[in-house]
Amino acid sequence: MIIMKQNQKILEQRRHAELLGLFGEHQQRRQQALAVEAGLQQVWAAVAARPQPQELMLYTVDGGAAGYDTKRDELHPVSQGASPSNRVG
Numbered sequence: 001m002i003i004m005k006q007n008q009k010i011l012e013q014r015r016h017a018e019l020l021g022l023f024g025e026h027q028q029r030r031q032q033a034l035a036v037e038a039g040l041q042q043v044w045a046a047v048a049a050r051p052q053p054q055e056l057m058l059y060t061v062d063g064g065a066a067g068y069d070t071k072r073d074e075l076h077p078v079s080q081g082a083s084p085s086n087r088v089g
Helices: 002-049
Strands: none
Touching: none
């Protein structure tokens, strides 16, 4: 009876040590996952902060779309003043 209790106690101690080890591994993996998530959030924030490309449409005096062969004096007055640095938005 005493030997059985001693064996049971030894098994309980081993199981306890095993569980502590597994918990430690879990905590380490969790910390690594949190670090990866924080890094991804920083990358996402940097990407979101970048200016997004915008399309600039130019129109002629008659209201048609301007092309590469359109001369500046053929552009609508609003389009004459438009440039990438003057864009709104």
